[in-house]
Structure formats: structure tokens, C-alpha cells
Amino acid sequence: MxxxxxxxxxxxxxxxxxxxxxxxxxxxxxxxxxxxxxxxxxxxxxxxxxxxxxxxxxxxxxxxxxxxxxxxxxxxxxxxxWPPPPPVPAHFRDWAKEEQRATALRLWSPLLIPGILQTEAFARRIFEREPGLTGEQIEERLAGRMQRRSIFSRTDPPAVMCLIDEGVLHRPVGGPGVMREQLEYLVEMARRPRVTIQIVPYNAEALSGLMGAYAIAEMRGNAYTVRVEAQPKGRTITDRSAITEIIDRYDAVRADAYPQHLSCKIIEEVVAQKWT
CATH class of the missing domain: 1.10.260.40 (lambda repressor-like DNA-binding domains)
Known part of the structure; x- marks a missing residue:
């Protein structure tokens, strides 16, 4: 039996x-x-x-x-x-693996465009400004970050729901040309059927999200791990109670966000008014 x-x-x-x-x-x-x-x-x-x-x-x-x-x-x-991770720093490898196999990702980014949604020029500028990185290390990290975007090319790409603070659209990373390309790329990605990008406005207090960026990985509707960004390296969390708390915080931030169609309009207006 x-x-x-x-x-x-x-x-x-x-x-x-x-x-x-x-x-x-x-x-x-x-x-x-x-x-x-x-x-x-x-x-x-x-x-x-x-x-x-x-x-x-x-x-x-x-x-x-x-x-x-x-x-x-x-x-x-x-x-x-357990797919082989992209070439990323050791402290990020656990999350890179989860990012590659998750069926859904929920992201909150109060300071920068999330890594999987960054253009090459935007990502390069971030690495160039990181103290202590050699030219070779910059190229390695850039290759790893671009490889992470391969999740969007899968036959079954994950659903990606991304909340971005409105201030991120105005932070001059790399200058007008880099910012214009980056924000136009965001709008392009938002047109994909499984990608949702929402802007959290300046006047939203969103206090539960001010303590830092995080990303939630889901497998078939179940959130099972979280990446919390912190200095200097961040950490990956699998504790169920901590995951539940972070999901609650994410939902609280999302309640203050603009819907996607309005978010894309805001991004396009910032490009036209500030980065053209």
C-alpha cells in the first residue's frame, strides 16, 4: 500500500x-x-x-x-x-537563484530602479560610483545584472509587480541621457502582460516602506523568501513570520500607489519635463 x-x-x-x-x-x-x-x-x-x-x-x-x-x-x-546563479557577489547568490525560479516577484524600491529593471547604462553608473570596485569587477557585476533580466525572456516569465517611489524618477543617475533611456525602458516593460509598475507619489507617507527596499519571491501563489536590502550587503529571509510582516508592509505601500496606467503617464511626463 x-x-x-x-x-x-x-x-x-x-x-x-x-x-x-x-x-x-x-x-x-x-x-x-x-x-x-x-x-x-x-x-x-x-x-x-x-x-x-x-x-x-x-x-x-x-x-x-x-x-x-x-x-x-x-x-x-x-x-x-536550483539553477546556477548569474555571476553576482557571494552575498547575493541565494537571492539570485530564487529570482530565477520564482513564478512571481513583488518589489518595493524607494531609492533606485530595481536591478532586474535597470538598463545597462543605469546599472553601470551605479557600479562606477561604488567605492573600491575595480574596472574588472564593474564589468563582472554588470554582466550579472544584465543576465538577471533573462527571466523576462523565459517561455513562462514570472509575474513582476514593482512599486517605485516617485522620487526615484528625479534622482540624476548618470545624467539626462541615462535617465531618459531608463525611464523609457520602464514604460516599455510595463506594456508586457506580466509586468506591473506602479509609482508611489511624493505625498504618500508610505511610512512602512521608508526603512528600505525589499523583494518578495513567490512560487505558485506562496511567498517563500524575501530579499531585504541593507548596508553593506543585505540579506535573504526565509522565516515565515518575517515574510508575513513584509508582505503586510508591501500591501500598505501599494495601497498608496497610483494605478499602472497613471504611473506610466507620470513617468512619461517626467521624461518630457526633466530628462529631455
Whole structure:
């Protein structure tokens, strides 16, 4: 008799891998201990992967495929769940992976255009102004930031909902030419069916958002991780209570935002009046 698989694969990418591993193990009529012996891992490692408490190695997935007689099914899922990150600083790698596989992203940006919506010229100026970066490091970080935009080219791109403070439209990053190109790019991106850009006006207090930028990653409707920006490096959060609090803050800021059609009109007016 097949046991019930009690983990929800929709909860997160890691939960999906755990679900599939356990499903295939049960179908092969193997205990966790028997599977562990065949692949050369401990039974506790198998148990922790199946309960989504431990991230396996790619080799783990490949060996499980061999045991179950699968043609790269778990290895392929591993690559989907844990894709190689873009070339970004070490402290940002965890978030870069989540950004690549999330089905939805909710962003709040009170100071700058969010990284995945930046033009090359805008991003380059930010890196050029960062103390201590060499020319080579600037090029590496720029390549990583541009590669992050590949999520919009996927056959199933994530839904991206972005809140941007109105003051960001007036901050002179790189001069008029760079700002004009950047803001026109925002309007262009807002025309995509799965991208929503909303401007939070000057006169909105939005006090819950003044403590800094953050991004929320969702998998099939479930928010499972958050990136909080802070000096000097920021951090990625998976604590459920913290995520719930940040979602509440995001919703409070969004309540003060202009709708998208009006936001795009405001962006276009700023371009015409200030950056032309």
C-alpha cells in the first residue's frame, strides 16, 4: 500500500523536489535507509531532503535517477529548482537563484530602479560610483545584472509587480541621457502582460516602506523568501513570520500607489519635463 505523500509541492521549489524524491522512492518500494545505502548517503540526509530541510547536491539527484531508473528526471528538476546563479557577489547568490525560479516577484524600491529593471547604462553608473570596485569587477557585476533580466525572456516569465517611489524618477543617475533611456525602458516593460509598475507619489507617507527596499519571491501563489536590502550587503529571509510582516508592509505601500496606467503617464511626463 502506497503511503500518503504529505509534503505540499506547491509550497516552494525545494518542497517540489522533496515531493518528487519521496514519490519516486515509494514507487520503487524502497525505505529511506535502503535508498541511502544505494546512493552512498546517510539515511538522515535522505530524510532531511524529503522533508525539505536540506538542500541536496546535484550528484545526489543524479544517483537517485540511476536507482529509480529515471532518465535524468530528478537531475533535470534539480537544475530547475536550483539553477546556477548569474555571476553576482557571494552575498547575493541565494537571492539570485530564487529570482530565477520564482513564478512571481513583488518589489518595493524607494531609492533606485530595481536591478532586474535597470538598463545597462543605469546599472553601470551605479557600479562606477561604488567605492573600491575595480574596472574588472564593474564589468563582472554588470554582466550579472544584465543576465538577471533573462527571466523576462523565459517561455513562462514570472509575474513582476514593482512599486517605485516617485522620487526615484528625479534622482540624476548618470545624467539626462541615462535617465531618459531608463525611464523609457520602464514604460516599455510595463506594456508586457506580466509586468506591473506602479509609482508611489511624493505625498504618500508610505511610512512602512521608508526603512528600505525589499523583494518578495513567490512560487505558485506562496511567498517563500524575501530579499531585504541593507548596508553593506543585505540579506535573504526565509522565516515565515518575517515574510508575513513584509508582505503586510508591501500591501500598505501599494495601497498608496497610483494605478499602472497613471504611473506610466507620470513617468512619461517626467521624461518630457526633466530628462529631455
Amino acid at each position: 502506497t503511503k500518503m505523500i504529505d509534503i505540499d509541492p506547491e509550497e516552494s521549489p525545494r518542497a517540489r523536489f522533496a515531493y518528487e524524491l519521496r514519490r519516486h522512492r515509494l514507487a520503487a518500494r524502497l525505505t529511506q535507509k535502503q535508498l541511502a545505502r544505494r546512493i552512498g548517503f546517510s539515511s538522515s540526509a535522505v530524510a532531511m531532503v524529503e522533508t525539505s530541510k536540506f538542500r541536496p547536491s546535484e550528484r545526489f539527484a543524479q544517483l537517485c535517477d540511476q536507482v529509480f531508473g529515471l532518465d535524468g528526471v530528478l537531475a533535470g528538476l534539480y537544475a530547475e529548482v
